[in-house]
Amino acid sequence: MNPVSTIKAIPGHVSRTSVIARHAFTQLVRMKVFYFLAFFAVILIASNFFNLPQHEGPESAGVNILRSIKSWSLGAMTLFSVVLSIVATALLLPKDVEDRTLYTILAKPVPRLDYLAGKLLGVLLLVFVSLALMDILMVGILQLRTNMVLTDQMAMAEARGWPAADIALLKAEILAQGPTASLQGAVFSVFLRSSIIASMALLISTFSSSTLFTTIISFLIYFIGHFQADARAAYLSGEAGTSDGILARGVTLLVSLVLPDFQLFNVIDSVIEGQVMPLFIVGKLTLIGLFYAIFYILASWFIFAEKEF
Amino acid sequence: MFLPRMTEIPPAVEISHLIKDFKTSFKRQPLRAVDDVSIRIMPGEVYGLIGPNGSGKSTTMKALLGLVAPTAGKCAIFGKDSMKVDSRNEVGFLPENPYFYKHLSGEETLKFYGKLCGIKGAKLRDRVKQLLELVDLSGASHRRIGGYSKGMLQRIGLAQALIQEPKLVILDEPTAGVDPVGSREIRDLIFKLREQGITVFLCSHLLEQVQEVCDHVGIIFKGKMIREGKLDDLIAIEDQTELILKDASPELVAEIAALVGKHAGAELISTGKPRTTLERLFLRETLKQESNN
Ligand SMILES: Nc1ncnc2c1ncn2[C@@H]1O[C@H](COP(=O)(O)OP(=O)(O)OP(=O)(O)O)[C@@H](O)[C@H]1O
Numbered sequence: 001m002n003p004v005s006t007i008k009a010i011p012g013h014v015s016r017t018s019v020i021a022r023h024a025f026t027q028l029v030r031m032k033v034f035y036f037l038a039f040f041a042v043i044l045i046a047s048n049f050f051n052l053p054q055h056e057g058p059e060s061a062g063v064n065i066l067r068s069i070k071s072w073s074l075g076a077m078t079l080f081s082v083v084l085s086i087v088a089t090a091l092l093l094p095k096d097v098e099d100r101t102l103y104t105i106l107a108k109p110v111p112r113l114d115y116l117a118g119k120l121l122g123v124l125l126l127v128f129v130s131l132a133l134m135d136i137l138m139v140g141i142l143q144l145r146t147n148m149v150l151t152d153q154m155a156m157a158e159a160r161g162w163p164a165a166d167i168a169l170l171k172a173e174i175l176a177q178g179p180t181a182s183l184q185g186a187v188f189s190v191f192l193r194s195s196i197i198a199s200m201a202l203l204i205s206t207f208s209s210s211t212l213f214t215t216i217i218s219f220l221i222y223f224i225g226h227f228q229a230d231a232r233a234a235y236l237s238g239e240a241g242t243s244d245g246i247l248a249r250g251v252t253l254l255v256s257l258v259l260p261d262f263q264l265f266n267v268i269d270s271v272i273e274g275q276v277m278p279l280f281i282v283g284k285l286t287l288i289g290l291f292y293a294i295f296y297i298l299a300s301w302f303i304f305a306e307k308e309f
Numbered sequence: 310m311f312l313p314r315m316t317e318i319p320p321a322v323e324i325s326h327l328i329k330d331f332k333t334s335f336k337r338q339p340l341r342a343v344d345d346v347s348i349r350i351m352p353g354e355v356y357g358l359i360g361p362n363g364s365g366k367s368t369t370m371k372a373l374l375g376l377v378a379p380t381a382g383k384c385a386i387f388g389k390d391s392m393k394v395d396s397r398n399e400v401g402f403l404p405e406n407p408y409f410y411k412h413l414s415g416e417e418t419l420k421f422y423g424k425l426c427g428i429k430g431a432k433l434r435d436r437v438k439q440l441l442e443l444v445d446l447s448g449a450s451h452r453r454i455g456g457y458s459k460g461m462l463q464r465i466g467l468a469q470a471l472i473q474e475p476k477l478v479i480l481d482e483p484t485a486g487v488d489p490v491g492s493r494e495i496r497d498l499i500f501k502l503r504e505q506g507i508t509v510f511l512c513s514h515l516l517e518q519v520q521e522v523c524d525h526v527g528i529i530f531k532g533k534m535i536r537e538g539k540l541d542d543l544i545a546i547e548d549q550t551e552l553i554l555k556d557a558s559p560e561l562v563a564e565i566a567a568l569v570g571k572h573a574g575a576e577l578i579s580t581g582k583p584r585t586t587l588e589r590l591f592l593r594e595t596l597k598q599e600s601n602n
C-alpha cells in the first residue's frame with residue numbers, strides 16, 4: 001500500500017561521514033578562515049629579514065636566514081593549526097545545538113558517531129588544506145632563498161680557494177637547511193599534533209556548555225601536555241621504591257593515556273636546526289596521533305550518544 | 310493464486326506509555342514533561358496532537374525521533390525502536406521554529422539533507438528542484454538561508470523533511486509564522502501527502518486546520534493524554550442533532566423554535582452560526598482539566 005520509495009539508497013558510514021565533513025569544511029571556509037593565509041605570507045616575507053645575531057663567520061650568515069625562515073613559518077603553522085583546530089572544533093558542535101540544526105540532522109538516519117567523525121574530519125580537512133597551502137608558500141620561498149645562499153657561498157668559497165671536499169661539505173650543509181623531506185615530516189607532525197588537539201577539543205565540546213569553556217580548557221590541556229612528561233618523570237622518581245610505586249605508575253599511565261605528551265613533537269625544532277627526521281619517528285608520531293584521535297572520538301561518542309537535545 | 314502469509318502491518322507510529330522527565334537544575338524534583346502517553350498511528354492516517362503551550366507535544370515528537378531518551382515507555386516507527394538509527398530511514402521531521410545552516414543557500418541545504426539520506430546525482434538534483442517548486446521557493450533557491458524570513462524557513466524545513474520521500478512525516482507546528490495564504494498551501498500539501506498514503510503526525514495550535522486535515526486527534530494537557538480518537542467520534546455529540554440552514558430568515562428560525570417547543574423532551578439548545586467544533590472541544594476539555602486541578 002505504501003509507495004516503494006526508490007530514490008534513496010541507505011548510505012554507508014563512510015559516505016555519510018564525508019558528507020558531514022565536506023559540509024563542515026564549507027562552513028568553516030565560508031567563515032573566511034583562509035584570510036589568515038595573507039598574514040602567513042607577511043610573516044614569511046618578514047622572516048627573510050629577521051637575521052639572528054651572528055657569532056660565527058660570514059659563511060653561516062646564509063644558513064641562519066634559512067633557519068629563520070623555517071623557524072618562523074613552522075612557528076606560524078603551529079600557532080594557526082592549534083588555534084584553528086581548537087576554535088573551529090569548539091565552535092561547530094555548540095552552534096548546531098544552539099541553532100537547533102542538530103535536530104534536523106539527527107532526525108535523518110545519521111548515527112551520532114558519523115556526525116561527530118564528520119565534524120572532526122571537516123576541521124582536520126581545513127587544517128590540512130591550510131597547512132598544505134602554507135607549506136607550498138614556505139617551500140617556495142625557502143627554495144628561492146636556498147638557491148641564492150648557495151650561489152653566494154659557492155662564489156665565496158671558490159674565491160677563497162677552498163679545497164673541493166670542503167666546498168662539497170658546505171654545499172651539503174646548506175642544502176640540509178633547505179626544503180628537505182625532513183621538513184615535510186615536520187609539517188606533517190604539526191598536522192598530527194593539531195589532529196590530537198582537535199579531537200580533544202571535540203571531546204570537551206560534547207560535555208561543555210559553551211564555546212568559550214571548550215576553548216579555554218583545550219588550550220590549558222595543550223599547555224599542560226607540554227609539561228606532562230616532566231611531571232610524570234618527577235613524580236615517578238619521587239615515588240620510586242615506596243609501596244605506592246605501583247599505584248603511582250598506574251596513575252601516571254592513566255594520565256598519559258588521557259593527556260597526550262606534546263613534548264614528543266619537539267622533533268620539529270630539531271628539523272628547524274637542519275637535522276634529519278628519521279622515518280620511524282614520523283611513523284611513531286602517526287601512530288600516536290591516530291591513537292589519541294580514535295581514543296578521543298570514541299570517548300566523545302560515548303558522551304554524545306547519551307545526550308538529549 | 311498463492312498469497313504470502315499476511316503479516317501484521319506494523320503501525321507507522323507506536324508510542325506506548327511514554328514518560329519523560331527533565332532534570333531541572335534548581336529544583337530536586339524532575340519536571341515531568343510527558344506522562345504516560347500512548348499513541349498508535351496506522352499507515353495512511355493523519356494524526357493531530359493538540360494541547361496548550363508546554364504540554365509536552367514537542368517532547369513527545371522528539372522522543373519518537375530518538376532526540377530525547379524516554380524515562381519510561383517505548384517509541385517505535387514502523388516497528389523499529391526509535392532509539393535505533395534505522396528507525397529514521399522512513400521519516401521526515403520538521404522541528405518547531407526550524408533553523409538551518411545560514412551559510413548555505415536553500416538549494417544547498419536540500420542537497421545536504423538529501424545526501425545524508427543517500428540520494429545522489431541526477432536524482433538528487435531532480436528531487437531538490439521538485440521540492441523547491443512544491444514549497445514555492447524556486448526564486449530564492451540561490452539565496453543564503455541567513456537571509457530567509459520565518460515563513461521561508463518553515464517552507465524550506467518542510468521541503469527538507471520530505472527530501473527522501475519518507476513514509477511518515479512528523480510536523481511540529483508546520484504553519485507557525487506562515488501567512489494565511491502560505492498556511493493554506495501547507496494544509497493543501499498535507500492533503501496531498503494523505504492522498505499519496507503518507508502518514509502524517511502533526512501538532513498545531515490552529516485547531517481549524519487540524520480539524521480540516523486530521524482524521525485522528527489527541528488532546529494532551531500537562532503531559533497527559535486526556536482525549537484521543539477519531540476526529541468524527543470525538544466531536545460528535547450523540548444526543549444532539551444539528552440543523553444547518555442556508556439563508557434562513559429570522560421568522561423561519563422563530564418558527565422552528567416554536568415547533569421544537571411543542572415537542573416534550575426536545576429542546577433547542579442554541580441557534581447561531583456553526584462554530585469550529587474542535588475548538589469548542591479543546592476549550593471544554595482543557596478547562597475541565599484546569600478546574601479539576
Ligand atoms: N530540554 C529540556 N529541558 C528541560 N525541560 C524541558 C526541555 N524540553 C522541554 N522541557 C519542558 O517540558 C515541557 C513540555 O515542553 P514541550 O516543548 O514538549 O511543550 P509543547 O507542547 O511543545 O509546547 P508549545 O506549544 O509551546 O510548543 C515544558 O514544561 C518544557 O519547559
Ligand SMILES: [Mg+2]
Binds near residue numbers: 366367368405481
Ligand atoms: Mg512545541
